[in-house]
Amino acid sequence: MSKYKYPNRVPFYKFLLKSSSIAKNPIPFHNETFNTYGDTISIKSPFYGYIVLTRDAAIAKHILQKKHKVYHKSKIQTKYLSKYVGYGLLTSNDEYWLQQRRLIQPAFHKEKIKNLVDIINATVNEQVDLIKPETAIDLYPIMNELAFEVVAKSLFNFSAEKETLKRLQFIIARLQEFIVKELRQPFTKLWYWLKGDVRYHMKLVKESREIINSIIDQRRASNKQHDDLLDMLLHAQYEDGTSMTNDQLIDEILILFVAGHETTANALTFTLKLIAQHNEVLKKVEAEVEQLSQQQVSPLQELSQLNYIKCCVEESMRLYPPAWITDRVNVEDDDMGNYNLKKGTIVGASIFEIHRNKEYWSNSEQFKPDRFLEENRKKILPYYMPFGAGPRLCIGNNFAMYEMMLVVKAIVKRFIISTDDNEIKMNPLITLKPIGVKISLEER
Numbered sequence: 001m002s003k004y005k006y007p008n009r010v011p012f013y014k015f016l017l018k019s020s021s022i023a024k025n026p027i028p029f030h031n032e033t034f035n036t037y038g039d040t041i042s043i044k045s046p047f048y049g050y051i052v053l054t055r056d057a058a059i060a061k062h063i064l065q066k067k068h069k070v071y072h073k074s075k076i077q078t079k080y081l082s083k084y085v086g087y088g089l090l091t092s093n094d095e096y097w098l099q100q101r102r103l104i105q106p107a108f109h110k111e112k113i114k115n116l117v118d119i120i121n122a123t124v125n126e127q128v129d130l131i132k133p134e135t136a137i138d139l140y141p142i143m144n145e146l147a148f149e150v151v152a153k154s155l156f157n158f159s160a161e162k163e164t165l166k167r168l169q170f171i172i173a174r175l176q177e178f179i180v181k182e183l184r185q186p187f188t189k190l191w192y193w194l195k196g197d198v199r200y201h202m203k204l205v206k207e208s209r210e211i212i213n214s215i216i217d218q219r220r221a222s223n224k225q226h227d228d229l230l231d232m233l234l235h236a237q238y239e240d241g242t243s244m245t246n247d248q249l250i251d252e253i254l255i256l257f258v259a260g261h262e263t264t265a266n267a268l269t270f271t272l273k274l275i276a277q278h279n280e281v282l283k284k285v286e287a288e289v290e291q292l293s294q295q296q297v298s299p300l301q302e303l304s305q306l307n308y309i310k311c312c313v314e315e316s317m318r319l320y321p322p323a324w325i326t327d328r329v330n331v332e333d334d335d336m337g338n339y340n341l342k343k344g345t346i347v348g349a350s351i352f353e354i355h356r357n358k359e360y361w362s363n364s365e366q367f368k369p370d371r372f373l374e375e376n377r378k379k380i381l382p383y384y385m386p387f388g389a390g391p392r393l394c395i396g397n398n399f400a401m402y403e404m405m406l407v408v409k410a411i412v413k414r415f416i417i418s419t420d421d422n423e424i425k426m427n428p429l430i431t432l433k434p435i436g437v438k439i440s441l442e443e444r
């Protein structure tokens with residue numbers, strides 16, 4: 001008898017039968033499988049061996065937090081992503097990751113992020129000023145532009161030309177699209193290579209690295225203080241007193257762009273749509289914004305008063321977590337609750353399904369921001385993980401929350417938002433992307 005014990009096994013043929021619909025959207029298959037086989041399941045793949053998938057929050061915490069030393073990031077997040085976006089915090093493992101995390105963490109500490117709030121707020125207001133009131137406006141492109149600008153200005157403040165940033169934005173978008181294509185259809189890799197697509201995208205990688213390199217060189221040559229993330233990254237020192245090389249800086253900067261802008265744009269799109277769909281919620285948001293506009297306070301003080309908007313953002317990321325799934329691989333055999341997993345098992349945690357698991361959430365499909373009010377939040381936090389958990393928790397979580405709260409406030413202050421459709425369509429790629437989400441904006 002095998003010494004290994006896996007969760008309930010879903011026959012591989014069931015997976016094969018649905019493989020084309022799973023490739024388009026795996027969420028319905030995950031949901032159906034959990035409902036039939038239990039909250040943690042396994043599939044034995046002829047290519048990858050055992051794969052475990054869970055919507056059990058305790059198991060997610062086991063791999064992300066409790067046994068993080070045994071569970072490393074899989075090749076999807078390391079090898080495949082780093083080929084295009086560099087070997088930085090998001091895409092590294094082991095000692096190198098720890099060394100970089102220790103170095104970069106202080107720049108994202110709540111106290112340090114507070115220094116960036118003025119840059120974030122000014123960029124948000126600039127971008128919201130560009131929005132034209134319109135009926136049924138497609139939100140995602142606007143939020144994507146906005147979120148890119150916020151990361152760019154926070155990194156480089158005013159040291160990069162508009163045209164240069166536009167080119168960088170174009171390249172990062174193309175690279176992200178191509179990564180998704182390669183990951184979703186691995187069998188077409190050779191075809192992309194033969195067609196020259198891989199070469200084209202590697203050329204774009206080179207160009208993006210050159211752009212960032214010249215911004216770094218200019219900054220190194222100037223003796224001005226910019227109080228942005230680039231200043232913090234340039235001055236951060238390892239234990240031996242050295243700091244990052246240009247190549248390391250480029251890797252980390254590319255990662256911050258990739259990890260930090262699409263996720264935020266997705267969450268903002270879902271949040272604004274959900275608020276527009278729920279009139280009673282919208283009224284409370286408007287009241288909070290109205291109360292604030294009667295005071296003269298700094299953006300930082302504003303943030304401490306946007307309590308209900310914060311609940312709306314949090315509840316929106318419960319229903320539509322931008323990082324909807326994550327995975328790890330165990331580097332040694334492991335006892336995981338009632339199971340014993342052989343070294344090399346891929347374990348996926350569906351944050352999407354954990355956030356809708358009826359065991360943890362009442363009326364789990366409904367948008368109810370009140371769940372996150374101070375008096376209620378303690379009992380739900382163990383099951384809530386939009387920013388991951390454990391030592392690899394999102395480094396930009398405070399940055400993202402501040403940004404999103406300021407955007408919702410700025411839009412509701414400027415526009416009357418509404419919508420007449422109740423549907424929200426999504427596409428789970430590397431991040432959970434909204435599809436064709438529209439709202440109407442009328443000038444106040």
Ligand code: HEM
Binds near residue numbers: 101267392
């Ligand atoms: C709503 C917005 C965001 C969401 C939902 C989000 C979510 C996440 C999640 C779930 C992880 C952990 C992945 C895993 O453990 O496998 C992560 C990691 C990371 N995020 Fe975010 N993120 C957001 C915004 C940001 C922003 C604004 C930045 C930076 C400006 C950022 C930078 C990073 C980095 C560098 C990592 C890797 C950390 C490490 O492994 O040490 N993220 N993010």
